Every structure is written in structure tokens, then in C-alpha cells.
Amino acid sequence: MRFIVFYKPGGEATAPPSPEQLAEMGKYIEASFKSGWLLATDGLLPSAKGARVRIDSGKFTVTDGPFAEAKEVIGGYAIIQAKSKEEAIEYTKSFLNQARQGESEVRQIFEASAAAPGQ
């Protein structure tokens, strides 16, 4: 089964990460791809460069970033393959150990038919 893990650093970064931090994270991500469980991952630019698009009764509202709830801003995502939610949590812990702070939301990706029971 697959999971998408959203990472919320807990606030918008004021300074870009140091070269050492980047190198360390790069090494961790490379090792994770090598271990076969990490399928895709990217970091996101600050929400100031993004927008929220909403539809309500057929009417669009577009709000440019930055978003008010800095705590809730998503800093990056990862798509991972794991055999259980617990396994996905263990991988997420290993990532948070690298990131040192923040929180991650682990969500299972809906997959129809391939592994559906009772077929």
C-alpha cells in the first residue's frame, strides 16, 4: 500500500536551510530511495508564492499566499510504499529525526482493485 506524507514544519522558514542541512537531508533522501520505500518527494516553496483557490456556489475565490495559519502550511510531501500504517509511521519518524521539528500527516492513498480483498 501507498501513503502520502505531508510535512508541516510548524511555521514558514525565515532563512533558507544551510548547505550542511541541505547536504544531510539530500543524503537521507538518497538513502531512502535506495532502500526502495520512497517513491517520490519534493519540498515546497514558501506559501507566499502559492495561492488558495476555492469554489463556493459556483463562484471562485482566489487568495494569494502567504496563508494566515503558518502552523498549517505544508512544507513538503513524500509518497512512500509500506506494508502497514505502522511501517509508514516508522519511516515518517526517520524523516522527522532528520527535520528535527514539525509534524507530518500520514495518509493512505486509495488504491482500487489491485489489492482489494474478496476478489
Add this chain to the structure above:
Amino acid sequence: MTASDTNRAIDAVWRIESARLIAGLTRIVRDVGLAEELAQDALVAALEQWPKAGVPDNPGAWLMATAKHRAIDLWRREKLLERKHQELGRELELQQELAVPDFEAAIDDPVGDDLLRLLFISCHPILSPEARAALTLRLLGGLTTEEIARAFLTSQPTIAQRIVRAKRSLAEARVPFEVPRGAELGARLASVVEVIYLIFNEGYSATGGGDWMRPALCDEALRLGRILAELAPNEPEVHGLVALMEIQSSRLRARTGPTGEPILLLDQNRARWDQLLIRRGFSALDRAEKLRAELGPYTLQAAIAACHARASTAAETDWRRIAALYQALAERVPSPVVELNRAVAVSMAEGPAAGLAIVDALASEPSLKNYHLLPSVRGDLLAKLGRLEEARAEFEKAAALTRNTRERELLLDRARS
């Protein structure tokens, strides 16, 4: 955290860490069977202690340290029995192994090599392909005997015995814990690739039963393939294998309809193909093609799968290229099944008559005598040529040969139409 939460966490930790644990222990004790026992001992210790003390911050390091202590205990006991002088040196070595302060620091390359060595051992040619597959799933996939048995639709004692025998054979043959070099590397690597693809196919061609363990085999094979590709980055066929598995997996959810009926490749809803896996497959294929001009059999099959993945509708398929790739595949590994596939591609590129000529040349092939796809393909080509009576007879013949109920219904439908 409740006790059952902890147990589930331990299961997850075990699955993540067990392969590296067994690999690292095999390097120390030089015996896969003993290494696995030591790892299991550490797991038992975790099951006893973690529910009370909590899961340690670095569970992998905890398991490794515990297993190494057991190894030293065992060694001392044996030493008391045998009192051999030369073993003092070995104990010193073990003490040094134990002194590695940071397990995480040691996992980068040395243990990566350990994993590769373990994979080469578990796929050793002295073992039968079935034994290799079972042992690999056990040692590198962290699967239980029960899970492996379910995946291969066989009984737990059968698999348990297969694994015990395999470990004994490896110990008796004193298979060294090393990555083979030179001329031997090619053959040994071929054996590893074969085992991974066998595991993949066992899941992919799951015709009987709807057990979740069988699709899980595809995931497991993919994971092993990706690990192998990173550990042996200069081997084109390893990337070819990964590309083939990624692209085939991309179609898993499009292969069956709502009631589980099979949907043939050309009838599949391509919007349901997994674009993430397709992209990963393309980049693996790219790596394989850049490494060697003359493509190997796995890379050729991946290139064929990629032709389908690139076409956004079935009508846009580049059948000429597929026919040429099958031609190249037939030259590398001559086989009547490859030839039959080439016939289909040629018929799509040049018309049914050209394909039928190739199929008819296969009619007397003894190995295809009971192969339902031969009359099935022949029936299809005859129907396209308007020779409906002959086509019907072929579909009926094919229906009688297939063991898959769903497929039989599909063929009988075609015979009636």
C-alpha cells in the same frame, strides 16, 4: 501506547530493519541461518521488553546491539567447549564489531554492501529457483513463513522446510559472504534478477485466488529490484528489470474490471495507469539504455512495455517498434512465446495476414501444444480476416485449454459472437 500498538510497531520495525540486521550479522558470524536466529532472538527480546520500556528511539541499533551480545555469548560458550587458541582473535574481532558506536553511521555503504552480499547468497545458484525466492522473501523481505506460503499458494510446512533446507545447503557448501567478481558476477547477477522477476510474476500473474498477499509480492519484488539497482548501479539488466516491473505494475489497477474480470491491455482505461510508476519505469529504462548499446532481454521487454505506456490511446501504439523489439528479443532469447508475441505486433503493424503467417509457422511447436494463447491469437487473426468459422473453432480450443475461469468465459464469448 497499548501493548497491541507496541506489537504493531515492532512488526513494522522488524520489516524495516530485519534485512540489514541479518546482513550485518551474517558478516560477523558467516552463517545465514545463525544470523537469522540471532536476529530472531533480538526480536523476541524486543517483544518482551518494549511493551514495558517503550520502543527505543533507534530501534534498529537496539536490535543490532542485542543480537551482537547474543553472538558474543554464543561464541564464549562454544569457546569454553572447544578452547581453541585461534578463536581468541575472532572474539577480539567480535568485540570490535560490538564497539561500533553508531549503528546509523555504519549503515551507509558497508551495510549496503552487506545487503547485496546477502542477496547474492539467498539467490545462490546451488539452490532451486523456488528455494531462492522463498529464502529471499524471508531474509530480505522480512516476510513470515506464513506470508510466503500464502503468496505461493502452498502450505506453511512446505515453505518452512524449503527455507531450512536452503540454509543447510548454503552452510554445507560454505558459500562465502561476498559480492562475486569478474566472470562469476554476470552469472550470479542473472540468478538474482531471475529470482526477483519470479517473485514479481508470482504476484502479477496471480490467476487463482484474490489473496492480498499476491499483489503484495509485486510490491516486494519492486522494492528488492530498486534496492538492487542502487547497489549495482552499473548493471544495465538490473535497471531493465526495474523498468519492466515499474511499468507492468503501473497497469495493476486497470487490469481488472469491477467484478474482477480481466481486461486486456488494449482495452484498458489508460487514465487508470499509474503515471508515477510509468515515470519511474521510463527513467530506469533510460539508465539501462545508456549503459549498453545492445539491450538485454529484460531491457528489451521493458522497452516494449514502455511503447504501450507512451501511447495515450491503444490506436497510437507504435507497433512497428514493438515488432522490431520482439525481433531483437527473439534473437537474444529464442522462444516460441516471444515469437507468438511478435506475430501479434506484426499483425498490428502490417495486417492480420502477416501475423497469421508467423502463427501458422508455430502450429507444430510442441511446447505450445497446450498453450491457450496460441489458438486464442490465431482465432483473433482469423476473425479479423473474416474467416469466422475457423476463428470460432480456435476460440473454443483456447477456452478448453485455459485454467482460468474468467478467461474461459471471455474466450467462449468470442466464440459465440
